[in-house]
Amino acid sequence: MEKINSGPKRTHCIDCPLRRKSHFRDLNEEELAFVDGFKVGELSADPGATIFSQGTNSAHIYTILDGAAFRFKILEDGRRQILNYVFPGDMVGLQSFLMGEMQYSVESLSNLRLCVFERGRMMTLFEKHPSLAYDVTWLAAREERMLDENLLSVGRRTALERIAYFLAFLYRRAMAVGLADGTRLDLPITQRHVADTLGLSLVHTNKTLRRLTDRGLARWRDSSCEVLDPDGLQELAGWEGLSDTPRPFI
Amino acid sequence: MEKINSGPKRTHCIDCPLRRKSHFRDLNEEELAFVDGFKVGELSADPGATIFSQGTNSAHIYTILDGAAFRFKILEDGRRQILNYVFPGDMVGLQSFLMGEMQYSVESLSNLRLCVFERGRMMTLFEKHPSLAYDVTWLAAREERMLDENLLSVGRRTALERIAYFLAFLYRRAMAVGLADGTRLDLPITQRHVADTLGLSLVHTNKTLRRLTDRGLARWRDSSCEVLDPDGLQELAGWEGLSDTPRPFI
DNA sequence: CGTTATCTTGACTGAAATCAATCCCGGTGG
DNA sequence: CCACCGGGATTGATTTCAGTCAAGATAACG
Numbered sequence: 001m002e003k004i005n006s007g008p009k010r011t012h013c014i015d016c017p018l019r020r021k022s023h024f025r026d027l028n029e030e031e032l033a034f035v036d037g038f039k040v041g042e043l044s045a046d047p048g049a050t051i052f053s054q055g056t057n058s059a060h061i062y063t064i065l066d067g068a069a070f071r072f073k074i075l076e077d078g079r080r081q082i083l084n085y086v087f088p089g090d091m092v093g094l095q096s097f098l099m100g101e102m103q104y105s106v107e108s109l110s111n112l113r114l115c116v117f118e119r120g121r122m123m124t125l126f127e128k129h130p131s132l133a134y135d136v137t138w139l140a141a142r143e144e145r146m147l148d149e150n151l152l153s154v155g156r157r158t159a160l161e162r163i164a165y166f167l168a169f170l171y172r173r174a175m176a177v178g179l180a181d182g183t184r185l186d187l188p189i190t191q192r193h194v195a196d197t198l199g200l201s202l203v204h205t206n207k208t209l210r211r212l213t214d215r216g217l218a219r220w221r222d223s224s225c226e227v228l229d230p231d232g233l234q235e236l237a238g239w240e241g242l243s244d245t246p247r248p249f250i
Numbered sequence: 251m252e253k254i255n256s257g258p259k260r261t262h263c264i265d266c267p268l269r270r271k272s273h274f275r276d277l278n279e280e281e282l283a284f285v286d287g288f289k290v291g292e293l294s295a296d297p298g299a300t301i302f303s304q305g306t307n308s309a310h311i312y313t314i315l316d317g318a319a320f321r322f323k324i325l326e327d328g329r330r331q332i333l334n335y336v337f338p339g340d341m342v343g344l345q346s347f348l349m350g351e352m353q354y355s356v357e358s359l360s361n362l363r364l365c366v367f368e369r370g371r372m373m374t375l376f377e378k379h380p381s382l383a384y385d386v387t388w389l390a391a392r393e394e395r396m397l398d399e400n401l402l403s404v405g406r407r408t409a410l411e412r413i414a415y416f417l418a419f420l421y422r423r424a425m426a427v428g429l430a431d432g433t434r435l436d437l438p439i440t441q442r443h444v445a446d447t448l449g450l451s452l453v454h455t456n457k458t459l460r461r462l463t464d465r466g467l468a469r470w471r472d473s474s475c476e477v478l479d480p481d482g483l484q485e486l487a488g489w490e491g492l493s494d495t496p497r498p499f500i
Numbered sequence: 501c502g503t504t505a506t507c508t509t510g511a512c513t514g515a516a517a518t519c520a521a522t523c524c525c526g527g528t529g530g
Numbered sequence: 531c532c533a534c535c536g537g538g539a540t541t542g543a544t545t546t547c548a549g550t551c552a553a554g555a556t557a558a559c560g
Contacts (some may be wrong), residue, residue, distance in 0.1 A: 073398060075488050079406040098391045099493065104398055126380040126387075133383045134348075134376050140390040141348045144295040147397040148333050148354055153325045154405045155449030159548070190506065199405030201549050206508060208548095221537080223506070224461050238325050243349065386520050409516070440538065456540060472525085473538070503559080513550070515537070530533085 003043045006209050011065070011115075012036055018065070018089050025246040027132075034129055034250055041116040049183060051106040051114070052093060058102060060116050061093040063250055067112035068179060068187050072102050072196070082197040085109075085144055085170065087175045089249035092105070097122050109187055135248035138141045142247065150217055154199045157237065159183045159208045165237035167218050171227040172242050183226045190223055259291050259314070261365075268315070268339050268499060273426045275496040279381075284379055285500055288371055293364045297438060300345060301356040301364070308352060310366050311343040316363035318429060318437050320422055321354050322446070332447040334396055335359075335420065338427045339499035341389050347372050351383055359437055385498035392497065399489070404449045407487065409458045412448045415487035417468050422476040422492050433476045 011017075019026050027035065030195040034240050037065045043062070045051060051069060052058055052209060064086055071092065098100050099118040126133045147170075153162045170189070174180035179187060195205040212218045217233050219226045227233065234241055263268075263286040269276050277285065293312070295301060301319060314336055319489055321342065322334045332352060336342050346352050347369040376383040399419075403412045420439070424430035429437060445455040462468045467483050469476045477483065484491055 031411075056344075075402070075406060081402040081405040089499055094387075095391050095395060097389045099395065103395055103490075123384070126384050130373075130376040130380070130383065133380065133387070135375070137344075137383070137387045137390060138348045140344050140387060140394065144390060144397065145345060145349070145353055147394065147401060148321075149338055150325060151333055151397065151401050151404060152325070152331040153263045154401060155446075156325060156329040192506080196405075202506095203508090203550075204548050208407075210508085220507075240353075442538080451517050452538095453518075453540090457516090460540085470539075501560105505558085506556085508555070509553085511551085513548105515547090515549080516545105516549080518545070519543080521541085522556105524538085526535105526537095528533105528535085530531105 004043065004049050004051075010042050013039065016065075017232070018177075018183055021178065023246060024089055025248045026144075027250075030098070031129060031132055034132070036104045038117055038121055038125065039115050042116050043112075043114045043116050045108045045112040045114070047108055047110055047112075049108045049112070051108060051112075052096075052102050054102060054105045055231075056094045056102055056148065057100060058093055059119055061097055061119050062114040062116060063091050064216065065113040065115050066225050069106050069110045069112055069192060070109060070193070070197075071106050073104050080196045081199065082193060084143065084150065085173070087179060089247070091136070091250065093119070094136065094140060109189060109193075127235065134248055138248055148195075153237075159198075159204060160211060161202055161210060161237045162200070162210060163194065163205065163208050165239045166235040166236065167199055167212075167225065167227050168230045168233040168239060168241070171233075176242075176244075180227075183228055184221075185225050185227065188223050189225065191220070252277065260493065262286055263289065266315075271428065274432070274448060275338055275498045280372060281379060281382055282500075284375070284382070288367055288375065289365050290368050291366045293362075293366050295358045295362040295364070295390060297358055297360055297362075299358045299362070301358060301362070302346075302352050302353060304355045305316040306352055307350060308346045309369055310341055311341065311347055311369050311372065312364040313341050313400060314338045315365055318357060318359045318424075319356050319362055320447075321356050323354050330446045331449065334393065334441060335423070337423055337429060337453075339497070341368070341386070341500065344386065344390060359439065359443075371462070382500060385500055388498055389500075390403060400447075403487075409448075409450055411487045412443065412450070413455065413458050414467065414483040415460075415489045416444060416448055417475065417477050418480050418483040418487065418489060418491075421480050421483075426492075427493075430477075431479055434471075435475055438473050439475065441470070 013032050018024055027040055042097050053072060066088055068085060068087050070085045072080055074080045090107055153165050157165060170185060171180060174185050195202045209220060217229045219228060263282050268274055271373060304323060306440045316338055318337055324330045340354055384487055403415050407415060420435060421430060424435050441455050442452055445452045459470060467479045469478060
């Protein structure tokens, strides 16, 4: 079922499809050349594959090229908390470079393609390319910002507000990287994922989702969801939305 | 009541009291000289003072020299979620440097002394001192790691486990920087803070705390708390604890 | 076709929220 | 000196939101 294929480097950074999206801030030629050398390969994974495992030490850092995945932690008895989602242009595994052991796991949601970087060469990036080091830090700060908002939701929003926030959040992020067209999220996400992201039970998630459907804000269709009124959802959740200034990626 | 005093630079980095603590990884002379020039002053604040305010743009970045504070977000109707605590050696405000507007607030818990850095000069740090840039990123990754664990607590642990986790967490951090002696936390923390950190109501926090007291794990005394059995609390929460390798600070 | 995963609903239970008093203690000012 | 006040901690009674249990419905799949 799960399958991970490590292949040779297929795409050169010059031809990186992400460069063409207006959502991203492009690199200059010199940076591009460095990153291209920094990249040691590509990895592709089927849905449900484990990319990183809590408690292990990885020699690699990844950037998502295509598809989506999620970061999560589990307690001994199996309770799972999804921490955040990773989309094209996002980096995962920085923690293992900086602090050794991973304290979370990553699993692919859809078919995934990743750029592979060697963690041992990361230090060179800091030494030779301050602008890229800055970008890495920027990405870390962005992750922190998303986690802050998530924590606010799980800690202080009601079930209805939480789901409203989360669907709007996913929709905005997916839109930005082309993983949603129109109202439909192009991700095989289940209600189990929603529940585990928001600290709710599956049943209660389902019932609360129905209330959103009744209000015409969102709808569930074959293992994916349709976000009919993102503004309405944000309003309901009291969420400001994401900044839409172009962001860096490596 | 609240008071913030901006004073001249008092302590030179050479004499920084944090350098002497084994918890921290010290800087070399060259780095020290740079940071000393980077520091533009010191700030002291009474308990309850607002250091940063959600929605504003700050020209400064701070490192805690002494005392403790906390980061939080509030919803329009006043619901508050405490995101994390900041202790000596921790940096706050990096987000404003990297991404503009602050999306959280910071309030002092005890008497606070902060080193003030100018955000405009941060870029120079990345350009001239890769090792310090690395440290900044390291601190960001550490914050992310703490937020991950917090999110797991709030989302998936029971009230009893949450409080056990949180008291052990605070105790370990306070111990590492000398803000706890023996069992007693040297911070004026209230049960309101605990409740707002863990997404619980004040009343339920109080009742759950009683259960911990009955088990002899912790105890509340005049606006502060005593952590009698940190290992027992960690065990109860199913928490691994914090890494105790020396950490950088700036 | 069974089989398995996901979604859906209803009935019941339970953990945590809310409401409402008290209590305690350290100011503060008459 | 002592009454008054306010912030925090406590406790009991009640309510409610969300969890658990249970049973189907639906649909993709080998």
